[in-house]
Amino acid sequence: MSFSISASESSIPELRIRAFRAVDDFESCMQFRVGHLGVLEAFGFKLSSATEEWMFNPDTYVIVIESPEGEVYGGSRLQKIGDKIQLPIQSAVGDDIPNLNEYLSVFNPPIVELCGLWNSVAVAGLGIGSVYSIRAALALAGILNFQSVIALCSAYTYRISSKYGFRLVESLADGGRIYYDGANQFAHITLQRDVNHMFDSDENERKKIIEIRQNPLILCEESIGNGITKIEYALSI
Secondary structure (H helix, E strand, O other): OEEOOOOOOOOOOEEEEEEEEHHHOHHHHHHHHHHHHHHHHHOOOOOHHHOOHHHHOOOEEEEEEEOOOOOEEEEEEEEEOOOOOOOHHHHHHHHHOOOHHHHHHOOOOOOEEEEEEEEOHHHOOOOHHHHHHHHHHHHHHHHOOOOOEEEEEOHHHHHHHOOEOOEEOOOOOEOOEEEEOOOOEEEEEEEEOOOOOOOOEOHHHHHHHHHHHHOOEEEEEEEEOOEEEEEEEEOOO
């Protein structure tokens, strides 16, 4: 799911988009968690996926989007299915979807979940908690040789994720849609089946993701908000 607080569009001169294994950087995990919880509290609820278990899971990878000085503006996580903890989608809606666990178990290599998308009010309206988080997560998934990525999306995030080849999993819930009490809205269960080839993705985004995978330490410029932003990607793990 993606959560942000609306604000007027502005600009930000520099960003760093950095990835790490959760167990390798506890301090950054805490910054991520505090920022994410702050956004959730502003919406009046919190999710089971916002608990601290993921911080101690060696199969969780974190992406933070931050200023050059280290102020965390937002980010996302990739969590590989395993025995240590449930995927956030299992915690959030698993009790209401009897065939969910069976569906998740058949993927080879194992499926990963894109989760925990959020951004702070400082960068609201600039795509930090959606476009750049998803782009970086899919680039990282390819670098780590993951293949299939599942995501539980809000209506807003679903419209964006479709640009990245995520499609409804119609065999789950009501054609891939389920009413999610925690968010008081319908959630969309989506899947990007092949992150290596990025089928059905926007061609411009696909090219950017492949470029980042080939150069995980890359500097580029993007038009964000009302100006040009220098972005430093640091996705080597």
